[in-house]
Amino acid sequence: MLISINGKPADITLDTEKSLGDVLSGIENWISPSRSRIKKICVNGKELNENTLTGEFGRDIAEIKELEILLSSWCELALEALTNLLETCVIYEKAPFAERQKIISDWEGLAAARFLASDIPDIYNLSAKFFSGEGISSSDLVTLIDERLREVADPKAEIVNFEAFVKSITQRMEELPLDMQTGKDLRAAETIQLFSRTCEKLFRFFFICKLEGLSIDSFFIEDIPALTFLEEFNSALTELSGAYEKQDIVLTGDISEYELAPKVIKFYTALKNHFESDTVI
Numbered sequence: 001m002l003i004s005i006n007g008k009p010a011d012i013t014l015d016t017e018k019s020l021g022d023v024l025s026g027i028e029n030w031i032s033p034s035r036s037r038i039k040k041i042c043v044n045g046k047e048l049n050e051n052t053l054t055g056e057f058g059r060d061i062a063e064i065k066e067l068e069i070l071l072s073s074w075c076e077l078a079l080e081a082l083t084n085l086l087e088t089c090v091i092y093e094k095a096p097f098a099e100r101q102k103i104i105s106d107w108e109g110l111a112a113a114r115f116l117a118s119d120i121p122d123i124y125n126l127s128a129k130f131f132s133g134e135g136i137s138s139s140d141l142v143t144l145i146d147e148r149l150r151e152v153a154d155p156k157a158e159i160v161n162f163e164a165f166v167k168s169i170t171q172r173m174e175e176l177p178l179d180m181q182t183g184k185d186l187r188a189a190e191t192i193q194l195f196s197r198t199c200e201k202l203f204r205f206f207f208i209c210k211l212e213g214l215s216i217d218s219f220f221i222e223d224i225p226a227l228t229f230l231e232e233f234n235s236a237l238t239e240l241s242g243a244y245e246k247q248d249i250v251l252t253g254d255i256s257e258y259e260l261a262p263k264v265i266k267f268y269t270a271l272k273n274h275f276e277s278d279t280v281i
Contacts, residue, residue, distance in 0.1 A: 003067045010069075020064065021057030027069065034211060035074035035119070042068040074211050078120065078152045081112035085127055086145045092131065093138050104131045123148060151201070155208050156275040159268075162201065166268045169198050173261040177253025192244060195256075198264065199237065205271045214274065221270040233263050 003010045003023075012030075017023050020043065028038065041048045044066055048056055072080075088107045095103055107113050116124035123144065129135030136144075150158045172191045179188040210216065219226040236259045243251040 001061055001064050001067055003069070005069050006071055007068075014061065017061060019057060019061060020059040020067075023061060023067065024057070031071060036071045037074075037077060038069055039072040040068075040070035042066075074119070075152050075208065077115050079149065081115040081120070082123070082145055082149050082152070084110065084112040085116065085123070086142065086149070089127075089130075089138060089142055089145070100131075107131075120148070151204055151208070155205060159205055159272050159275050163268070163272065166198060166264065169194050170261045170265050173256045173264075176256045177249055180247070180249045180252065195260070195264070202264070202267055202271060205275075209271065209274055219270070219274070222266045226270075229263075229267070233260075233267065236260050236263065 001014070003012050005027075012027070014023065017026060024038065024041070031037075041053065043056065043059070043064055045068075085107070088103065092100055092103050113124070116127070126135055126141060126144065130138065130141050135141075169191070173195055176188055176191050179185075179191065209219075216226050221229040236255055240252065240255045240260060243255060
């Protein structure tokens with residue numbers, strides 16, 4: 001059996017596989033670290049669809065001369081799903097009230113919605129609340145979707161454009177203890193919220209780096225192994241959360257100013273340098 005993946009011959013040796021289902025299961029296990037998915041399957045030149053695929057799983061591999069498989073990367077699937085959601089939001093907003101429920105039902109039945117539910121659950125949950133008449137406004141949701149689209153479509157440009165914001169939130173973290181001491185509670189709460197969003201965005205960039213082949217074992221953040229750095233970073237985040245909830249100004253100030261503010265700059269810089277290096281295509 002000749003196996004091709006994305007139009008190229010695949011160096012796959014069959015061993016114990018007896019059926020098409022066995023072969024596909026092995027390929028799915030092989031691609032799972034990259035979070036890619038099988039998008040299309042052709043057997044002997046004939047494309048299998050969702051209705052016929054299950055019935056073909058038991059097919060003997062001796063009957064298969066050619067198996068063609070088309071894979072979609074995680075980023076390609078994310079772009080497709082987010083774009084679909086954006087278009088659905090536009091259609092939903094323009095539609096008469098009587099037609100909106102069908103628009104929601106149609107979207108929920110799509111593979112794009114299932115992908116968001118499993119792989120980008122925060123956006124999926126916000127969208128579900130929006131469609132149910134709760135949560136954020138349409139414009140806020142669209143803004144969030146646009147941001148995620150930029151991250152996936154061109155992470156290098158997005159992280160470069162994010163630099164000024166990172167520097168701004170770092171300065172605010174350094175000022176956090178003074179804000180708490182002088183009764184600027186709203187500004188302090190906003191700082192914590194913005195810093196949390198900043199960290200989430202940096203971790204999303206890190207996830208994309210890993211999808212593109214970055215080895216966490218060989219990635220260093222200012223001469224510190226990435227795994228060690230991130231463990232310390234997460235520990236400091238947890239400690240800050242506890243100190244802030246208790247309104248421990250001294251501990252909150254020490255962690256925010258001397259630990260997290262410098263760490264977030266180092267993390268950002270390492271990611272930016274990686275995206276700007278030749279290792280990212």
